[in-house]
Amino acid sequence: xxxxxxxxxxxxxxxxxxxxxxxxxxxxxxxxxxxxxxxxxxxxxxxxxxxxxxxxxxxxxxxxxxxxxxxxxxxxxxxxxxxxxxxxxxxxxxxxxxxxxxxxxxxxxxxxxxxxxxxxxxxxxxxxxxxxxxxxxxxxxxxxx
Amino acid sequence: xxxxxxxxxxxxxxxxxxxxxxxxxxxxxxxxxxxxxxxxxxxxxxxxxxxxxxxxxxxxxxxxxxxxxxxxxxxxxxxxxxxxxxxxxxxxxxxxxxxxxxxxxxxxxxxxxxxxxxxxxxxxxxxxxxxxxxxxxxxxxxxxx
DNA sequence: CCTTGACTTGGAGTCGACTCCAGGTGGTAG
DNA sequence: CTACCACCTGGAGTCGACTCCAAGTCAAGG
Numbered sequence: 001x002x003x004x005x006x007x008x009x010x011x012x013x014x015x016x017x018x019x020x021x022x023x024x025x026x027x028x029x030x031x032x033x034x035x036x037x038x039x040x041x042x043x044x045x046x047x048x049x050x051x052x053x054x055x056x057x058x059x060x061x062x063x064x065x066x067x068x069x070x071x072x073x074x075x076x077x078x079x080x081x082x083x084x085x086x087x088x089x090x091x092x093x094x095x096x097x098x099x100x101x102x103x104x105x106x107x108x109x110x111x112x113x114x115x116x117x118x119x120x121x122x123x124x125x126x127x128x129x130x131x132x133x134x135x136x137x138x139x140x141x142x143x144x145x
Numbered sequence: 146x147x148x149x150x151x152x153x154x155x156x157x158x159x160x161x162x163x164x165x166x167x168x169x170x171x172x173x174x175x176x177x178x179x180x181x182x183x184x185x186x187x188x189x190x191x192x193x194x195x196x197x198x199x200x201x202x203x204x205x206x207x208x209x210x211x212x213x214x215x216x217x218x219x220x221x222x223x224x225x226x227x228x229x230x231x232x233x234x235x236x237x238x239x240x241x242x243x244x245x246x247x248x249x250x251x252x253x254x255x256x257x258x259x260x261x262x263x264x265x266x267x268x269x270x271x272x273x274x275x276x277x278x279x280x281x282x283x284x285x286x287x288x289x290x
Numbered sequence: 291c292c293t294t295g296a297c298t299t300g301g302a303g304t305c306g307a308c309t310c311c312a313g314g315t316g317g318t319a320g
Numbered sequence: 321c322t323a324c325c326a327c328c329t330g331g332a333g334t335c336g337a338c339t340c341c342a343a344g345t346c347a348a349g350g
Contacts (some may be wrong), residue, residue: 004296007244014297015339023337034346036297049249055239056246060337081257088250091243094200098240101201104194105233149326159327160309168307179316182325205307 006039010051017047024064025050027071057094058087151184155196162192169209170195172216202239203232 003014012020020026026046038046046067048118053063066083069076148159157165165171166182171191174182184192193214196270198208214221 002297013339016337017336018298031298034297035299038347052242052246052249052336055242057243058246077257077261081254081261084250084254084257087252087261090248091247093244095240095247097197097200098236098243101197101203102233102236102240104197105229105236109226109229109233112222112229113243116222116226147327158309161307163328164308176328179327180329181316199307 001039001044003037003039006044006047009044009046012047012051020047020050023060025060025067027067053087056091059090062087146182146189148182149186151189151192154189155192157192157196165192165195168205170205170212172212198232201236203236207232 003017006017007014008013010017017026021028026043027038029043032038050063050067054060062083066088069080069083148162151157151162152159154266155162162171166174171188174184174188177183195208199205199222207228214225214228
């Protein structure tokens, strides 16, 4: 399959796909006799893997280090696990931060719904909090948790 | 409190704090007679709010739009809810992506631990998968889920 | 034969979010 | 008095990750 189809399947632009190849995230793709990239299934799998990791914020240089190890062979297994484990740790930290932000967003949206008089989805937070609402404009329900 | 203390408390650099102020994320801080920023509790609360939102990836221009509405008064409540709700939606999407990536990372780490002969934490995935391991190097356990 | 359209390249440009710097001021301590 | 330190400003620089562009090549259709 050619670059347009890969682009359509993955949602990545052709430019991004070429950029990933230039950056070494994806192995040089085989070409037909006129120089056009022809992607195989394994290429697509790599691209989808990279895409998945990128969506979670893993940086390109780390990903490059990882795929280089994969291409280097079985003896790099331990190093790969090391990279993946470190990245998982950072991902978990980001997830915790984002969960906390989500809680705060939910809380604020709920509070604002009350103030708008439309009522919250589950009639929480009666009037006491509305009084405090102005100063709560930026405050978390549980500041440092 | 002065900028150094805010920096230490939040972990944001003094440069970043000034940058946030310049960008309008934080209201101009009051100064002492020699022009030095003196942060109050509400300033700190705003900064912590911004920090929380930034950690979750909310862009600065959106945050600026939001705080402008807050400063504009009560009649902007509906617009604020709109912003927060949209951002919550995008945050949820990111969280789903990241959760999927986490699953894949866990799966791969587990798989690699098996291959390294150290055994997985809960003896899953005996030998059949190890045979497929090479081609699985980039594949998700559930590709499109 | 000529045009059209999808592809190619190398390199430059953009964007968001900081981060750094030079040069200047003000209060305090030796 | 001088040195030092933390602070100030405007502006430039950096970084990661794309994104765009001009100019060129090929295969197929009219």
